[in-house]
Structures are given as structure tokens and as C-alpha cells.
Amino acid sequence: MTMHAVELPELWMPHPLRVNRHLPGLRAESETWARAMGMVSDDRRSSRHAIWTRSQFQAMTVDQLTAWTLPDAAPADLRLNHRFNIWALAWDDYFASAFKRTGDIQGAQEFTARLHAFLRPEDGARPPEPVNAVERGIADLQQQLFPPRLAHWRREFNQALARYIDAGVEELANSRTGRVPHLIDYAPFRRESFAAHTAPYSVELSTGARIPERILSSRTLRALLAAFMDVMGLANDIASYDREVHEEHDVNNLVVVMATSLAIPLRKAVPAAIHLVNSRLRDFERLRRDGIPRLARRSGLRHEERAELETWIGGACSFLAGLHAWYTGAPRYVSADGPPGQRYRGGTGTCLPIPASAVGPGGDTQQ
Template sequence: MLMETFSDAVHLRNDLFSYQREVEDEGELSNGVLVLETFFGCTTQEAADIVNDVLTSRLHQFEHTAFTEVPAVALENGLNPAGTAAIAAYTKGLQDWQSGGHEWHLRSSRYMNEGARSASPGSPRPAPAPRPPTSARSSPRRAPSGCAPTHVPYQKVGPSVIPDIRMPFPLALSPALDGARGHLLEWSRRMGILGEGVWDEDKLESCDLALCAAGLDPDATQEQLDLASGWLAFGTYGDDYYPLVYGHRRDLAAARLTTARLSGCMPLSPEEVPPPPVNAMERSLIDLWARTTAGMTPDERRPLRAAVDVMTEAWVWELSNQIQHRVPDPVDYLEMRRATFGSDLTLGLCRAGHGPAVPPEVYRSGPVRSLENAAIDYACLLNDVFSYQKEIEFEGEVHNAVLVVQNFFGVDYPTALPVVQDLMNQRMRQFEHVVEHELPVVYDDFRLSDEARAIMRGYVADLRNWMAGILNWHRSVDRYKDEYLSNRVHGFAPDRTPARPVLV
């Protein structure tokens, strides 16, 4: 976080100062001001003001991380005074870079600074004057408050408004759906998921996770669909469990210990034995891991375990924000949302059977990462649109893209929703663009075999099914509907006290 906020601030500052040179003189398209000017359909000045606000917010996050989170990490890892001092010196170096870079941009004749060389060092320069927005999508400027906790939780927002969502791909469902529903109920009982006070059968039924799995992989056999449904249940249950149990108790230490224990439930070697499970999450993860990785080598298991670790550690990040009552800024949120959604896990499971025909370098290439991120962002934003009422009104949640836009721009729900809708639909268009124009170049550049090209076409089809299946699932299930949310006790299961986590 320290390095990413530093990097964001450096590059956003450069975009502000270099706009005229890059866009007007050089015809450059990759500039943050131009990106927002195009997306919002606003004036250059308005776009520059928004970029400046994002820059300010990233610097606030840098300060927050440096003064609160980095010392905690040093303490957690048992660093000696010399090690702690080294981190402090590194942080000071990043701060010096920021201030030095800012002064250089102010004084350099490279950018829009006529007479800059005659200005005295450190002399103040007038900030660009904010101007009123020219359209509904061009949201008014906010006072950049950084990490200030200003959101009031549990506001009455009414049913989630579902806008027009672009979906160019057809839906298909696995014929094993009905069998997977019955198996998931029995498996959830056996794992203890329905016995800890967080979920009961009604909540499990409201999720209908087998329906989601059936859309994600319409060609799945019964065994494959049962396994996929289990993974979805584990992820969804954990995502509910952390804020309900640890958030209500403000117990970040217990959440971190739980996360560390979950990582230990995924041995890299077949000879390793996982620890005895102490709760439903550990029991279900041990079961899913054993079934998924049977026959895998340690090298094949390692990225899959890393993907689960990324997801569970992101839940702790969410919990930390919840305890601090902090609504993330847009950059922070979108980057971390991919992790909290379990995106790496989903992609890892999709790739598991691809074999060596597709070199790892292909997956690391820019176009393939762009393809994956577009699909992931589309699904994450889609979830936020449908879950808005559930999260804002009933759960007091701060991690929702619509709320992030509201908080950052200081606008209401009807104004923020079209911004998220536009971003979601643009991510779909980016996905289509990469498939049509960029992937063929990747195939040629890497000289992929016919077999590898067929595998990549199958991967694209998997991602299309993934997005179509997720949209169908959100439209179908009760989990996000006002009638369901309003007619039952939301939160812990009725008449049942949630089990206190067993920490060993």
C-alpha cells in the first residue's frame, strides 16, 4: 500500500502537469486527465480537479499507512530497532521523492510553466479554480478528506435500483444443477456451516450458489459442479463471517489469526497433514483443498494457495476499514475489490487444466491481464449494484462501489449509480476489444501452437460464461432482494448466538 500510493501520486501529478504537452502537442491518449475528461464528458478543468482530488486522497492514504499500518507490520514481524529504523528511513525517502518531484514539476520548463525558472524555490502557486459541472455524470468536486470517517452507516436506502447492464453473451446452465443443490445443502451441514449462527438453511437457500456455479461452468459434470458450489459457499460464507463476527467485536487480532490458520489448511505437499479443524471455514477449506488438489504437484498447488490467501487477507483489509469506519478512495477500492471477490482463485481454477501448452508468459502479458481485469471488474461492480441495499441499509458496510463514488464526489445515490453503471459497461467493452484486437497479436507474438490457441479461446469462453452466469445469478437469487431482506432478521441467524471463534 505504501509503494502503490506513492506510485499513484507520482504518476497522477505528472499527468496533471504534462496534459498540455502530451495531449495537445503530442497527441498522447494515456493521461489521467484525458481519461476522466472522456469518461465523464466534462471539461478539462473539471477532469484536472478530479485527478487532483484522487492525488490528494492517495497522499492521505500514504500518510495513514506510514503512521499506522507500517509500524504495526514491523511489530507483528518482530523487527528489531534497526529494522524498524530502516523502514522509517525508506518511508522518509519516499516522502522526499514526492516533495522533490512536486517542486521539479513546478519549476521545470518541460511542462506548462512559463516563467517557472524565474520563480523562487518553494514559492506558492495558485491552485486551479474549480468550475461547476456541465452534466449529471460530471459530479461536483469534493473537499478531499482522505481517510476521514464521515459516512453514517445503516441508512435507509430502499430497494437497489438495477440499471441497464450490458451483457452480450448468452447464458447456459449445467444440467447437473439440481443434483448440486442437494449436495451443497448436505455438504454445508456436514462442514458445520449451518451450525455457527451466521448462516442457516434459509440463508443458504437465498444464495442458491449451485445456480451460480452452473452458470459459471455450463459444461461441468456433477462432481465438478459439486466442487465449484463448495468453493462458492466457502468464499461467500467467509465474506459474511468476517464482518459479522469479527467486525461486531472489533477483533482484528482474531481475524488475522483465523486467516493465518486458513492458510495452514492448504498443504503444498501431499505428505503434509493439515491441522485439526476448529470451525466450519477450516473444515470446509480442508475438504475443498483435498478434492481440488488431488494429483497436483507442489508447484501446481502453490499459486492456488496464494490465491486463497489473497482473498482471506483482503477480508482482513475490509475488516480494518470497517473498524476504522473508513470508506476507501476509488483507486484503493477497485484494486482491493478484485482480491475480496476471490478473483485470483476463480482464475486459478479456470486455468488449472490448461497444462503446459500455454506458456506462463502469456498469462502475464498485458493484454491477457487486461482481459482478466476487465471481466473481474465487471463482475465486482455488478455485485455492488445488486447488493447496495443489503450492504448499506442492513449491514452498515463501507465497501461498495456506489458508496465509494458517493463518498468521494459528495453526491447522492441516483447520481453515483450511473457512474458505476458506465464504468461496468465500459469494462465489458474493454473485454470485447481485447478479444477482438489484442489477443490475436499475443498469439502471433508468442508463436502459440494450434493447441495453445484453442486453449486460450476456451479460456475466453470460460470468462464469458463467468460473467453471464454471475449476472443471471444476481438477477435470480433472493439474497439481494428487498422482500427477502426486509422480512427476516439480517445478520446472525435467528435465535442463535454466533459461535465464538476457537483460536488455537
Template structure:
């Protein structure tokens, strides 16, 4: 496993319910019809999703852990379905038709009158009912927007693929945060922490910068580890390594090194924001004790999540193809 300063700050550990999750977590994915539509058993097992979820949320109780796992399963199912059903045929119209209906199953008030037509809709409707009973309208709106941003990101990747257009680094950095589902992760951190970031903190520049850095740390590493599979096997265009190689007119190996250096810089920014700018923000906004506790609980979950995803991306079979330039994991995480 790679080693990072985040590991020192957040003790990496597992969840005591991980064995139960490994045994029973996919009962739901089969009941909903997500499997085997999205992936065959071998491909699904290679993700190591149960371990990832348990590492991300070591303190979550059984119900919360299963809910997080099922949300991740839904996101992976959609991500895996796109290459099979839409990207292979360059079917942007079909992809848009699927994505445009998703909001029907995430109502802000009451229940949806729409009837699910396929497993993606049926499982999202089930997740929404389970996630939202105790959440505020603001949280539901943030989560709905985050899910739609994630789904729309898959369509954006397909648009790039259809046109053969490799985005420039500035565009890609922003759009990749959406296609990775980063804001879904922030909302899930709030759910697991049984807390919500105060609205005025969420809107602030330091917290928005913190979440951007948090997402970038994951996407930069993911794109290096995924390059061989995504670009060479799945004909993907949207990958940090390829973006930097084309924009800077450098080799793939050199681009992987650039991606790694950017990740190191983003980690430094994340740590500075967490340790310095967020405490300063609390003072500037004169947050009361409850608001500070809410914020602290969410940021703590974010930290454990970040350390866990680093470990998972390093060890899961899905990411074990040699990275460009044989970039060692210890360098990526150091």
C-alpha cells in the first residue's frame, strides 16, 4: 500500500461488518437487477467494492455501511454500463434518455409518481427512499444535483469520445470532478457522519477549495492507475494522463509523472485548507459549537475516506495493470 501524510493524520482501519458486507452486500445488487447487467461476476469482484466501503467508513454501523455500499454499487453499475451499452455504439441519444429521467426518482418532497423502467432507475429509487427520511431539503437538493452531475459526466465523456476531442487540462480538471462523483462523496460523508456542513460554510471559498482538492487527489491517482484499461482497452479519451500528454506534447510516461506531481501539489493544498483555512473560517463566521461539531464530523469522514481510497486504488485487482512509466505506488502516495 502507498503511504501518505493523510495516513498519519487519519488512522487507516476497517469496519467490523466487512465480512457480512462481502457475504451479503450484493444480494441487493442482484435483487435490483444491477448485476449481471452492468458487469460479469469476475469483473465485479475485481473492483473490491466491499473492502473499499468498509475502509472508507470504519465507524459506520451495519445499516449505514450497507447503504454506502449500495450507493457505490449503483455508481459503479452506471459507470460500467456506459461502455457496454452506450460508448461502444457511440449512442449519445440513448445515454441522454437514461440520464434525463434520473431526477424523477429523487424528489425533494414526497414520493416519485414515476415508475422505474429498468434496474438503474429501480435501484436509484430504492436508494433515495433509504437515504432521505432524516435529511434536510438542502441535503436532498445537494445529493440530487451531485448524482445528476455524475451521470451527466458519463455523457460528457461519451461526447468527447464521439467527436475524438481530448479536452484541455483546465476543462478536464473541472469536468472530471463531476464524472468521478466527487460531490456524491461529500453528501455521503455527511450522511455517514449524521451531520451536515452548515450552508454558509458549504458556500465558502475555503470549503469549496477543500472539496475540489479532495476530489482531485482521488481522480489524479485513479487516472494513472486506470490508464491502461481505460485508454488502451476501452478507447476512452477522458483521462488525465492522455490529456496532459496531448496538451503538453509529451510522452505518456512523462504525462504520468506530471499527473503525479500535480497530485502532490493538491495534497499539500488539501492539508493547508484543512489545518489552517477551515479553522480560520470558523472564527470569521463565528460558528457556534454545534456548527463546528457538524463540520468537524464531516471533515473527519472525508479524511478517512481519502486514506482508504488511496489504499483501495493501490490494491484492488481492477487497478493492477502496470501504470504508465511503471510509476511506483509509493511515489504516487508519498
């Protein structure tokens, strides 16, 4: 397939990458867990029920993703979040293979309904017996995710996961009918389909800091969290454009949404999408520097509450920097038609390959 290189504006990331010092021992331990859940098979003896071969699993470098996004986490917390990251990717790849590529919406609905049974926060609810790697993984994680210091997350975290798996069915329905979401609706939907509502939990897990409860419902704090989550999911769309649109035939991608909603060609939708991600990051930075300090003064936060809030926001900055670094170099997002990092790189003069078959309004690219 002939590819056209599109010159991109700089993808901005103002925060430095920091790496958790416990990274070296992370991959082997979590590979053992993923194998026990049935997600990983041996390269020499593949299992039709496994989601990845061992080489595929290692190539995703999920250990780097976890250590880059949570640089301050203690070993046990880092390991727990690593397993959750593995599970989220396992769900994504399983769903794509079993349902998106086949268009099996009934199977997707049945699969999703069963997963809901593992996410009930009520005490005493008995989940079904797991029958596949995704179910075994979430059943195991439910026994670990909510230690006493994080018990307040049980309902909110599982609600976020429920929205995450439900979004998969909605994405499949959009792709089957060719319905491209409108830009106005897409950003809040992407927070759900990226499981971005679980990210504040991960930051709290890493830093040990909690957002003061009395400001959680404030407009400023909600705006900060929305910008934080938008940067994550929308930047992922740029990184995974080729994989989602051309391998999975998915219409739920920011580049496609921009092209359709604004009636512009794809070659213009790509830089427009990057400008939007940069804009949301600028919103986050403005609120972090100016809005949150004003909110803290107005709300009368005590010194220790302000310190905890500052620690949490610092963890959120590290989380974004780690995601940016992973999108930049992870083999999961590297183009097969170009050097590592070609799909998504910060810096001036980078290129995103666009297939020659891609057609946008105005005929700037042609079949």
C-alpha cells in the first residue's frame, strides 16, 4: 500500500518522563500472571484460547507503560496496576479479534453482559465461573483492586469499567452501520471507551495522595479531570490510527471524527486532531497552574489537604508524560511501513503515514 507522509505540528508534552525504579522485575512477574489467566501462550505451542503469544506479549512493553506512568508507586501497587493494564489490553485485543473483525454484535453483547456480573460492587454478590482469559483476569483483579485504603474506589472504579466494556459494543455498532460519532459527543464518549475514568485511581495508587473530597464536585476540579482524561484517550487515537481504522475498520477514531464532523480531508484532519489534543493539554496546564490554587484558597483547604492535592496533580502530570512516551515508541503503535515511532512522535516535522486509499471530503486523497 502506498503511503503519503503528512507533516504534523508538534505534539506537546511539557512534563519530563520519570521511570519507576522497580521496573526491572515487573515483566517476568506479570507475564506469569498473564499466563496463569490464559492470556499468553508459548511461542512454540500456541493455544487457540490465548490472546497473545509470548513474543507478542513482550513486544507490547506494558511493563514500561506502567513504570513510566506510575514512577512513584511502591512495588506491590506497581504490580497491581500493571496487571490491570494487561487486563485492559487483553479485553481490547480479545474484543477486536472475536467481535470487531467478525461484526458479531450479538456475541459482543453476550460477552459484555457476562463481564458485568464480575463488576458488581455489592457485598455478597457471586460472580459466574470464568470461562475465558478476560473473565479470569477481571475475576482475579476484583480480589486485589480495593484494599482498605482504596475501598472508596470500589463502586466508582467498577462503574468506570462497566462504561469501558459497554463502549466496545457501541463502537462495534457504529462501525457496522458506518455511523461516525459527532465531534461534540466524541470526547466524553472517548473517556469511557479508553477507561480514562479509572486513571485517577491509578494516580492515587501510585502517589498515595487523595483529592480532597470537598472539592470533588467543584467545576474547576471536574474541568481538570476532563482535560486529563481527554489528553489520554484522544492522543491514543492518533497513535493507533492505522491499527484501528485500517486493520479493524473502526470509525471511532478522532482523526475520522474530525474529518467527518468538520467536512475536511484526512490530510487536514490529522493536524487538526493534534491541535485539539494540544489544546486540551493547555487546558489542563492552565487549570493546574491557576484554577486549582484559586479553588484551594476559595475552599479553605488546610495545608495538608493542599499538599495532598499537589502531590496527586504531580502524579497526574507523570501519568500523562508516561503515556506520551509509550505512544511514541511502543511496538503496539509502530508503523510496519516505517521506522519506530513514525505513527506518533512529539517534535516538529514528524510524519503520520496516511494510506493512499484514504478519502476525505474534497478529494485530497484518492483511491
